Amino acid sequence: MVGHASMQGTLACERAWVTIDLNALASNIRQLKQQILPQTALMAVVKADGYGHGAVTVARTALEHGATWLGVATIIEGIELRQANIDAPILVLGATHTVQEIEAIVRWQLQPTLCSPEQALTFSRHLQHALPVHLMIDTGMSRLGPIWQQGATFIEFVHRLPHLTIASIYSHLATADHADTSFMLQQQSRLQEVLSRLQTQDFPLPKLHLANSAGMLSGPQFHYDLVRVGLALYGLYPSSQFQNKIHLQPVMQVKARVTQVKTLPAGSGVSYNHTFTTDQPSIVAVVGIGYADGVPRLLSNQMKVIIRGRLVPQIGAITMDQLMVDVSSIPDLQVGEMVTLLGQDGNATISAEVWAETLGTISYEVVCGFKHRLPRVLVNHGAPQR
Ligand SMILES: *Cc1c(COP(=O)(O)O)cnc(C)c1O
Numbered sequence: 001m002v003g004h005a006s007m008q009g010t011l012a013c014e015r016a017w018v019t020i021d022l023n024a025l026a027s028n029i030r031q032l033k034q035q036i037l038p039q040t041a042l043m044a045v046v047k048a049d050g051y052g053h054g055a056v057t058v059a060r061t062a063l064e065h066g067a068t069w070l071g072v073a074t075i076i077e078g079i080e081l082r083q084a085n086i087d088a089p090i091l092v093l094g095a096t097h098t099v100q101e102i103e104a105i106v107r108w109q110l111q112p113t114l115c116s117p118e119q120a121l122t123f124s125r126h127l128q129h130a131l132p133v134h135l136m137i138d139t140g141m142s143r144l145g146p147i148w149q150q151g152a153t154f155i156e157f158v159h160r161l162p163h164l165t166i167a168s169i170y171s172h173l174a175t176a177d178h179a180d181t182s183f184m185l186q187q188q189s190r191l192q193e194v195l196s197r198l199q200t201q202d203f204p205l206p207k208l209h210l211a212n213s214a215g216m217l218s219g220p221q222f223h224y225d226l227v228r229v230g231l232a233l234y235g236l237y238p239s240s241q242f243q244n245k246i247h248l249q250p251v252m253q254v255k256a257r258v259t260q261v262k263t264l265p266a267g268s269g270v271s272y273n274h275t276f277t278t279d280q281p282s283i284v285a286v287v288g289i290g291y292a293d294g295v296p297r298l299l300s301n302q303m304k305v306i307i308r309g310r311l312v313p314q315i316g317a318i319t320m321d322q323l324m325v326d327v328s329s330i331p332d333l334q335v336g337e338m339v340t341l342l343g344q345d346g347n348a349t350i351s352a353e354v355w356a357e358t359l360g361t362i363s364y365e366v367v368c369g370f371k372h373r374l375p376r377v378l379v380n381h382g383a384p385q386r
Contacts, residue, residue, distance in 0.1 A: 012375040016256035016289035019343070019379045020053050022061055024249035028235050029065040031246050032227075035216070040223045043069035043209075045230030047077060047093065052294075052367045053234055053252055054376045056084040062233065063088050071228050075101055078110040091134055093228075095119070095144055102126045111167060115144040117157050124161040132167035133158070139171040139190040140183060151194035159203070168207040168226070169195070176214035176222075177239040184215065188222065214238035217245050236352060236363045250351065252367055253343025254374070256289035258307070259322070261333050270324055271316030276301055283328045287339045290321040294370035295341060302358050305339050309346020342366075 033042060044062035046055040059070050059081055070086070072078045073094040081090060091111050096102070097119055105112050106127070114120045115136045123133065135155055136145035146154045148171075158164050171191045175183045191210060198205070207225040213232035215222045231238055235250040263283050270276045270284065278284075287305065291297040300318045304311045305325055316324050327333050342350050352363040359366070 012377050013255070014257065015259075016254075016287075016293055017375045017377050018052075018370055019253045019255060019377050020057060021249070021251050021253070021379050022057070023380050024235055025053075025058065025061050025233065025251045026065050028233055028248050028251070029062055029067060031248065032216070032229055032232060033066040035220075035246060036223050036227055037220065039225070040220075041069055041226040042067040043071045043091065043226055043228045044233055045071040045093070045212075045228050046081070047071060047073035047230070048368050049077075051230060051234050051364065052370045055080060056086070057376070057378065058233065059086055059088070060084075069226060071230070072110075075104050075108070075110060079104065079108050082108045082110075097122060099126055106131065113144065114158060114164075116146060117154060120154075120158045120161055120164060124163050127163035130163050130165045132165050134168045134170060135166060137169060137171045137191060137194055139187040139194075141172045141174040141187075143172065145171070148190040148194055151191075152197035155194070155198060156203075166206045168209060170209045170228075173210060173212055173215045173222075176212060176218055177241075179239075179241055181218065184218065184222075212238075214242070217242040231364060234367060236367070250343065252352070252370075254289075254295075254341040254370060255343070256287050256339045256341060258285045258333060258335055258337045258339060259288045260286040260335060261327065269316075271300075271319060273317060275317050276315040278326075282326055283330075283333070284315070285325050285327045285333055285339075287323050287325060288321065289339075289341065289374075290319050290323055292320045292371065293374050295323065296355070296359055296369065298359055299355065303341075303355065304350065305341050306343075306345040306348040306350060307333065307337060307339050309348055311348050311350075 044067040046059050049055045050058035070088050070090045071093050072090060075092060078090045078092055093113055095115055096112050102123055111132050113136050114133045135158060137148055137151040138145035139148045173184055173187055209224050209226040211222040211227045213229050216227040216229055232248055235248040237243055264278050266278055266280050268278045289295055295318055297318045303314045307330055312325050312327055314323055315326050342352060352366040355366045356363045
């Protein structure tokens, strides 16, 4: 299960924690399923520990609600799922090359991405039995895979090698979250062209896939045989333009507790290097969460938290394990009261998108940033699961 599982119910919610709302996750998956045709498979992308949500938890919930494939970035991530007795097909999206990696792929029944002729040769030489493989073609992402002009040659090369069974051909979109769809359409037509060059020889066409969350939400013409959905599972939108297409609920919240409350006189410098100074007598609360938990230090003096349903400003440098907030607006705040850093409390909400905007990054990086020091606590709409 999730990290620190044995401590759930005892120490998990004492200092700081991440809640994972399984109902929200299930609802997101059902919404996504409704947008794809019955013959299109849903791959739940659970790399990076399920975008920080806990890969095993997310994978199990996704499979229960209609996903039939799992996507991971690394072999070790795939093994973690297998060790949790998950037996769905698992595609390793990252590149793998060494003999040790090939042996682990076979042993744990993972399915590799092949992205170059040299790598395909290494696999073919070291395999004793047929292995399903997935061929990545670079149609414009300029990441893994041969460039699309060499795509057909690559596919035919792999097709002729012993022990390699081409299970799918796929590509990855670079700009699917843009309002301007022209490059996405170009990538799609490049992929089509690779395939049309193949059809000239009698070649059994394997399964085809192209769409990430943004591609999937862009319409059924991008779905093909399978969609590889990460971000949307977690209730986040790849871009605001998709907000009217589907109703997603954020799965993750980040909570902590007040550990001290005190009144400071005007003119008090707060935290390292005194980047904040009180201009009037102020009530300050110390909160037990810091940058070593994944609250970016770059948010110092730039973020708010929610206490008793009210937004209050964070002040001074965020430290490794603690941060300070100005709670002058909250009467009689007590040690132990709950602080919401991300998520909802009463009528106030703070989203990963808001942090991302302040930081000049994307919500993906925000949710992936919470460290394992924070217990992941499973909840159903707010109530801890027993
Ligand atoms: C991470 C990843 C995805 C999922 O992307 P989202 O934008 O999170 O849906 C899909 N395909 C590949 C190849 C990936 O690396």
